[in-house]
Amino acid sequence: MSPQVRLRLLPSARCLFDEPVQVKVAGLRSRQVVTMRARSTDERGMIFSSSATYRADGNGDIDLNKDPSLSGTYVGVEPMGLLWSMKADSLHKRFQKNFSLNPHVVKFSVHEEEGGRTLAEETSERVLIGDGVSRVPVKEGNIRGVLFTPQGPGPFPGVLDLYTFGGGLSEKRASLLAIKGYVVLTVALYGHDDMPKEIQEINLDYFEEAIEFLRKHEKVGGKGVGIMSLSKSGDLALSAATYLSGVEATVWINGHSANTIFPLCYKKRQIHPALLFDTGRITPTESGASIGKHAMNNPHLEENKATLIPVEKAKGRFLFLTSEDDQNWDSMTSMDMLVERLKHHGKDNFESLSYPRAGHYLEPPYGPYCPSSFHGLWGQRIKWGGEPRSHAAAEVHMWEKIQEFFRANLSCNDEINNNVSASS
Template sequence: MTSQVRLRLLPSARCLFDEPIQVKVAGLKSKQVVTMRARSTDEKGVVFSSSATYRADGNGEVDLERDPSFSGSYVGVEPMGLLWSMKAEALHKRFQKMSSLNPHVVKFSVHEEEEGEGRMLAEATNERFLIGDGVSRLPVKEGNVRGVLFTPPGEGPFPAVLDLYTLGGGLSEKRAALLASRGFVVLTIALYGHDDMPKNIREVHLDYFEEAIEFLKRQDKVGSKGVGVISLSKSGDLALSVASYLSGVDATVWINGCCANTAFPLYYKKSKILPPLMFDISKIIPTESGAVMGKYALNNPLAEENKDCLIPVEQAKGRLLFVSSEDDLNWDSKAYVDVMVERLRRHGKDNFESVSYPGAGHYLEPPYGPYCPSSLHGLVGKPLLWGGEPRSHAAAEVHMWKKVQEFFRAHLRCDGAQTKAKL
């Protein structure tokens, strides 16, 4: 490495996962062309990497907030492009960061522009933490509830959120830990496949979510009268059912879900309340990459024979935020929002708002993680195309993450000072 070349990550090389950083290089020759690289390994051992080529200014400096990349994983001015454009070295792999305990470690480096990788001139390591300083993490095994509770530092009181991120194959802590780092008490729960829970399920019981909500409301630092619920994909319809049938839910975020109960029958107090809307496997479209496209495989929820599956969203007493991606290839999320909005208006309801993102795919997550075009779908048993264009998807995640926090703060009001975790 050349000692006079410096690669700096500002304001600090340590930050929260959802925080932007400024990447700057100094000490290059005037107008020198260099390749910037980023590399990371997820918790499954899959390597992700990106690269972009820049030309230094007259002072031998490169600033990713100012300067455009002219080739590589992206082109143009993209301050966080090296992060969101990282791709797995293997096909159909989604970046796995389920545990909050270990940071997302990214190695940034700057190289001479040569054939191959080019000589490394400087490097720096960015530690992107999922959990802020002072946020407590408590595994929960109480009654039937299995999950992890995250609580911000300080006395509170804080608004409470139930995170239905993952419903099988383990428990994802990322979104919950980051929300707690932003001043919310968050319980993320599993439905199956975690700890001592069954590996698979054939039906879903709302009683489980009711128990989780009661547990959350009992926590000392919780100040909101009701709780918020945040979801994604299949858990979107579960969140809607929770908001429609259970009390104590003041704000629900639905992200790329369905307007009907999907895949499993839904029970409450041992009675079946909603049958499942099922998939037509013959409508799954294969592609050359080996992944399949499932956008049109879910049966039509508005067909006469499927109307019993529709969730009576007009029964929800709290506020609703519908977030949809217009290029979702998992299913037609935007169309399902239209169904719900029409139904709510027909019932004279105005307790909802919606936002949709052109060019975004199915997996909308906290920002600055690697974009995922395709990965294994547990229910389908094959890699599925998620849709989206990387740059548009990354911008959608930044906007959505801010929107979600503003929505919860506006509708989960509680007295007392709120603190914000800092790393």
């Protein structure tokens, strides 16, 4: 370590997961070239790291907000590049940070270009749950999940988070949204707690129960709740908005326009068969991960039309967000189908937005970009698509857009923001 070199994270080394920080270095020699690194470990113990080469200015200072990386895991002026460009030590691994009480701890360091001697280091604690936000596990009736409630008397809007379709539970998105002033219930669909490890069908009754649980909560106000989805849970969110009462605003991220993979049932009868996929249309690549973009069957073929969800019957509003380079499945075409269907029925209760060069997994910003990982439904490693820099920028914009959408369509009253005192 060099006592004259200082590495600072501003405004604080402790912040929320979705907040940017300013990384600054001082005390270097004039025009000195150094390597900056970031390193973190996820919940499985997988190590993620990044590095970038910088040249100090005449005063021996580096400011990532204005100085470009010359080489490394990213190049150019990217203030948060050390975070989103972190890669796992092994191929096809996705960064796992699902438990809200575990912060994302990142060690930043500055090293001599030659020899690699450490000149300075600082540790950032990027928390997923704000001060004053309560976290309560839910095991009521059929519901298995976690409820996040902001500090203050409320009322707050309620949001049901269907993070993604898979075994287990993810709390990250729900806990971060609760900080913004929402009561958020994130639920597991299978494989969590005492739930079945595998399923043969999906029951819409489960989501109806979760929506009613939220609406009856003492701190939840407003006419109805919001739903936030991703991937397979996108078509579940569409079905909930279409068939269930009390859904005012639905966020659909890289989902499908039809009911996929599993039959959908409600009140003990099937309302949609499953749109299936053909593994023969999953294309292998030299990376060891495959492309599943064209694996799903065409929902507009006569034999598949029963899988299409009649979204024109929904009473709430939709926000459709899609990545133009989604390699998991063709979510862009699905969004176009949804928009065309709503317009055909004279509906204007939607907004749609696409992100060039972004991949399938759009999440809260500043986590490591994932190019590929194992896909439980496909049963193999899948490329998610996207270019790291563009994907990272899309996540920043998407996260703000979701909050803007919910504020416009779920606010209980004009005083809601005054009732929130949660912070980092």
